Amino acid sequence: MNPVQLYRQKLRTKEEAITFIRPGVDIITPILAGEPYALMKQLETYAGLDGNRLFQMFTTREVLDIDPEKLKIISMFMGTTERKAFKEGKIDLLPNHFSDIPKILKQTAKDPVVMAVVSPMDEDGYFSLGTNSDHVAAMISTASTVLLEVNEYMPRTFGENQVHVSDVTALVENHQPIPEAPSAKESEKDKLIGEYVASLIKDGDTLQIGYGSIPNAIIDNLKDHRNLSIHTEMIPEKIIELYRSGAVTNENNPFQKGKITATFAYGSRALYDFLHENQDVYMMPVNKTNHISCLQSVKNLVTVNAGVEVDFLGQANSEMVGDTYWSSTGGQSDFQLASHISEGGRGVLCLHSTAKGDTISKIVPTLNPGTPVSTSKNDIDYLVTEYGIARLRGKTIRERTKALIEIAHPTFKEELTFEAKKMGYL
Template identity: 55%
Template structure:
């Protein structure tokens, strides 16, 4: 097989010519976040022949495509900042999901699938890598009518179950541009306090699921002196590089890839992407493995760390809506919360600031407001952490939970929260 000749046969000069291969009435699936193919997506609104097509995106890092819904109906699986507005203006729709379930949900609701993915350049054996991604795309490699790749020399070549052979590819478009990077997020004093409290719940030899944001960054700053940590997560953030460089990570306890860090996607800066490139300590997994509750539950001493918007006295966590309006989606919070609850010596941590809107609103609330969703149920919550302390909820009664949560609320709201708790019959 002359892979160079096959590459040239399948290579198409322009993005528009490439997407013109997509037939009407087909479903188009793209990877989460960094794995999206920007050139191909930009060309979709210009493809006049499309009709009745659907585009499935998740945590897109791009503006919403401007196109007629009869031509291309966009379905988000985790809203970005532009999609929040577009959802309420009826330009797009939102598909509820646990991240781990997406391969099965998409398999059930889509047909005549077309995959459009960003990939690293082909290697000498004819393989492209999904690079920063594996997610739900790998599940559909042999379940799609067409695979279109956008080759980008900036995409790192990574290892794992995210390889595509040129024999599987129907069309190739080359478009070399720097990858999207996470914005700089300042770490506030509250973040440092929360991070320190969570770090104290972590022990040498633990396995961690940790994500992106100011609080995760603060936590990882406090873990550099730890030893023998394992990373079994859904998303790889930038700060993980610091933990590798400090020798805090051994990945010895990873059940799916001993000695390796596993994840289903990555989102960071060029520093992270360079670190991942041809790094055999990184192994990318499909989301139905990285977020599989059964696998997570089998990991002794796993610690999962996730953020939420607000928590009520029962321990119910709303991580998706603000003021009754959709802000994001479930992601993997449910997967890891349930898995940690089932694991031997597992610890599930939910973190949040005690207030919002410059201290005007308490994020510890008596009941979740109208329109709020329950992302993590009261029975799956273990620890809740704010800058005012740690509330242990697992194994606690309603009255104990209420008391513990009020103790980590902002002091100026504690009297009011206590009054409401008494009115509800939760406190005497």
């Protein structure tokens, strides 16, 4: 049977496709734009659920309204709607390193059903996971059931995110625009941080950077750099400008020379059009892009991530804002550790020095009880605020404390110094 015949044989309505999900099995979906909304929404009216679990990650949609006895929803990295649902006890959160999610799911998921959005099938019978590879590409080969949502708005990308029609249980067609990232406006603080971080990046470096106003500001300062390579977990919007400026050649990318390598992408339609059938982009599963055993071959790896707050020891919280669980660890600790074992590597953590109109210092004597540590004191390297750069790696506790106070907001320096002396750190 040829690919077109197989396609027709496996094509279903969403109501029919969802019946392949049996009671008690676990459902796994991709991060962000790869989430199959039509299939997921159909779960709300599907009577066949009983004791199922849904593993989702950074959903862009409203959390499904389903009795948890029928479907328990577990987030692996929370977005806006998931934060609210978690605080209300409607969903749960699975602690993880992003690189470890495929292994966790293979060990714990029951007869996993993978559901994902894909680009239309090519002439050889292959679909592309498009903006995604993430944990789903690593799970498809062991999944008991594969349900795909074919969407012509999903760009066709290349790499290890291809799915052949013969490996698919059922297909549905749902052609609608895929989710786009909101624009991130750069503040004056972001621009200052961008300049400081860019000063740490050298020609020939390999860069891991994500989405947001601070990464955007950093990229704005890299257009005159040369021979940069991009190996990252997420391809952000601004990478297009860096690529077109000639700063990015990917000559030093050990995974795919001459190509951008990543595990997912999220941005505007312009980013998705840039990705579509772009041979200079290669998508890989997250247990390769982020895993320390794979990253050890990358020389001059510069990793850039964001934090919420950091204490005098150098412990960074990047997951909780006040009493609200905001996100999860993601790939931060994966890449932070990788920057240490990379020959010539640097790990950079960025944050504004204050929050809430300069009324709260984000450099603190100690993290509050119950606050998660996303990057440990042993893994921290560079910390950057709008007031400068503090190199913490190789520094003692007293040296770290002094360096952190130097890049704190001036309003809080006296208070922080007082607390440091009271703790015996100065």
